Amino acid sequence: MTGRALRAVLIALPTALGAKLAAIPLIPDGDGARELAEKELAKPEYQAAKPTLIDQWARAVIDWLADLFTPQHAVDLGPWAAIVIGAVLVAALIAVLLIWGRPRRSRSRSAGSVLLGSADDRTAAQLRADAERAARDEDWAEAIVLRYRAVARSLIERDLIAPAPGATAQTIAREAVVPFPGEGEALHTAAVAFDDVRYLGHPGTSAQYRALAEIDDRLRALRPQALPEAVSA
Secondary structure, eight states: OOHHHHHHHHHHHHHHHHHHHHHSOSSOOHHHHHHHHHHHHTSHHHHHTSOOHHHHHHHHHHHHHHHHTSHHHHHHHTTHHHHHHHHHHHHHHHHHHHHHOOOHHHHHHHHTTEETTEEOOOOHHHHHHHHHHHHHTTOHHHHHHHHHHHHHHHHHHTTSOOOOTTOOHHHHHHHHHTTOGGGHHHHHHHHHHHHHHHHSOOOOOHHHHHHHHHHHHHHHHSOOSOOOHHHHO
């Protein structure tokens, strides 16, 4: 290639390259922009922030209520505006009560699946039967633990106490004193026996178990003298 030809190529190259670059759109057309937007919105961070159906429903209700107070709709509704809004508020209140205002009995029984620090769905009758089996095997520690659980479960089933999931044996004993004020000392002794064998590793005795069984039977036969305020409310 001669020097004159090389100079011609060098002169023409920027022009040709500029034409090529100019042909590439820096701003995408409508279809290209939509495709780029769809790809961007498909990323996980955008999907995680997407409103749920409940969010959309709540937004629609809020917008509808706000629209009722616009001058145009206020004139159209006239005296019926207060009735319509009142009906909406009553319906919302009923929905809240149905969802969050369930009776205390259901809540206490659901929470009662955790008993004395452990998950335990057995009924009082089942716990008593298991305790008796342990007693026949002379496994006094296990028998005492199960019988005290039976006492607690029985009080829960009768809606006499509503212990928190982390309630201790002494906490249950203190709650049980309210409906059975004359059993305070016996309940305290029973809770001590439970703690001794459950947490201190004491072997337990037949005398402790029999005393606990008597307390259980006595509480079942007694009529409560008072109900806890949280239960009766």
